[in-house]
Amino acid sequence: MEIKFDRTRERYGLYTFDRQVKKLRYTFSDRPIPPAEFLQHWLASFYQGMMHNICLTQLRPEGLIYMHGDYLQIATPEGRHKRRLKQEYPRVVSELFAIAPEWIERAQLALVENMDMEKRHGIYRPTSGAESREEG
Incomplete structure (x- = not known):
């Protein structure tokens, strides 16, 4: 890179x-750009082709937080802690990344709409095992 x-x-x-x-x-x-403009671009990004999950990364002094879909990994010098966010997704993501829960919910809705549009037009291509399971 x-x-x-x-x-x-x-x-x-x-x-x-x-x-x-x-x-x-x-x-x-x-x-810097105004917060409203940032949020407009951030939400629009979830309507891009092949965008199927929220992906966030944050580097902190104590380690790295990485989230992709419902997969969460926190890496520290002591080791890696991994888990799936099955419940209270917007609240947990908000606490970790300081993004308002309603924006996480809007992003999730945009992803569903984007995947539905891809399926209607025959261009949907699952990119992970988790998405393939959703298809079934």
Whole structure:
């Protein structure tokens, strides 16, 4: 992974690469935006193709918190703690990542709508075993 600053556009580019190809994944700037604008973009991101789960990561002094769908992992120097968030998902995510529970609920609804649209158009492709189980 590599991050480069483009002085012309005043944006950073995040690149991944293998042995032959370097690929631009996304760009971003480091200037703050109003919370309402951030939330608008955040919610819109859940309507993108192949977006099927909420994925959040936070690096803290005591370790790393990673969540993908209902899978939660907390890595500290003492070890990794893993669990599934089966109940009270919005509340737990809100406590861990300081995102209002109603925004988590809105994101979950957007994901369901996005997957339904993909299924209607024949473009839905499960990306994990958990999503394949949901299909059954």
